[in-house]
Amino acid sequence: MINIQKLVFNPFQVNTFVVSDESRQCVLIDAACYGDDENRILEDHIQKEKLVPVRLIYTHCHTDHILGNTFVQERYHLEPEVHPKGKLFWEMAKEFSSVFGLSYDGSMKPTRFLEEGDEVRFGSSSLRVLYTPGHADGSICLWNETQQFVIAGDVLFYGSLGRADLPTGNFEVLKDSIRQKLFTLPDETVVYPGHGPQTTIGFEKRNNPFVALD
Numbered sequence: 001m002i003n004i005q006k007l008v009f010n011p012f013q014v015n016t017f018v019v020s021d022e023s024r025q026c027v028l029i030d031a032a033c034y035g036d037d038e039n040r041i042l043e044d045h046i047q048k049e050k051l052v053p054v055r056l057i058y059t060h061c062h063t064d065h066i067l068g069n070t071f072v073q074e075r076y077h078l079e080p081e082v083h084p085k086g087k088l089f090w091e092m093a094k095e096f097s098s099v100f101g102l103s104y105d106g107s108m109k110p111t112r113f114l115e116e117g118d119e120v121r122f123g124s125s126s127l128r129v130l131y132t133p134g135h136a137d138g139s140i141c142l143w144n145e146t147q148q149f150v151i152a153g154d155v156l157f158y159g160s161l162g163r164a165d166l167p168t169g170n171f172e173v174l175k176d177s178i179r180q181k182l183f184t185l186p187d188e189t190v191v192y193p194g195h196g197p198q199t200t201i202g203f204e205k206r207n208n209p210f211v212a213l214d
């Protein structure tokens with residue numbers, strides 16, 4: 001049984017997900033903690049739940065989502081795993097962060113890459129990688145069919161969708177990603193976005209003002 005814990009970090013209110021199962025192994029998705037106090041909140045949470053972080057994954061490499069990378073990488077000896085097409089963002093993390101008034105002084109050189117269809121295994125569970133560009137190149141979603149949920153990054157939000165006006169963004173590509181990769185999942189699938197509350201595929205198919213199906 002997979003357990004999903006959400007911690008909200010940094011001025012951009014990014015959802016960091018700690019996804020674990022009965023093995024106590026966990027996957028950290030979008031380690032967005034910023035500064036010592038938030039690093040401590042993540043660390044305390046992991047310790048309190050007696051979890052062992054085994055993988056560190058980013059839905060995409062926008063600066064607000066990777067702010068905790070240096071801390072998590074060093075604290076838990078994990079290599080960040082990303083989609084290779086997000087290269088621009090991890091290479092320019094420092095420059096992009098200053099645009100948003102944040103400081104990211106760590107370097108990020110991913111050595112593990114995830115592509116469409118890959119299975120992210122941990123404990124006795126796995127998540128399937130869906131490639132969903134349009135908000136940013138290299139954006140992935142992580143889907144679990146058994147428990148019917150998807151970690152959606154900044155692709156699909158409750159009643160909204162990700163910005164398409166940032167570098168490598170494209171509104172038509174984003175809509176295609178949502179309609180072809182997410183709206184083909186069962187209606188009951190719970191969506192955990194990179195910001196804000198959860199929703200479901202069925203709700204967004206009927207009600208999302210940008211991508212609802214007629």
Ligand SMILES: [Zn+2]
Binds near residue numbers: 136154
């Ligand atoms: Zn983003």
Ligand SMILES: [Zn+2]
Binds near residue numbers: 012194195
């Ligand atoms: Zn974001």
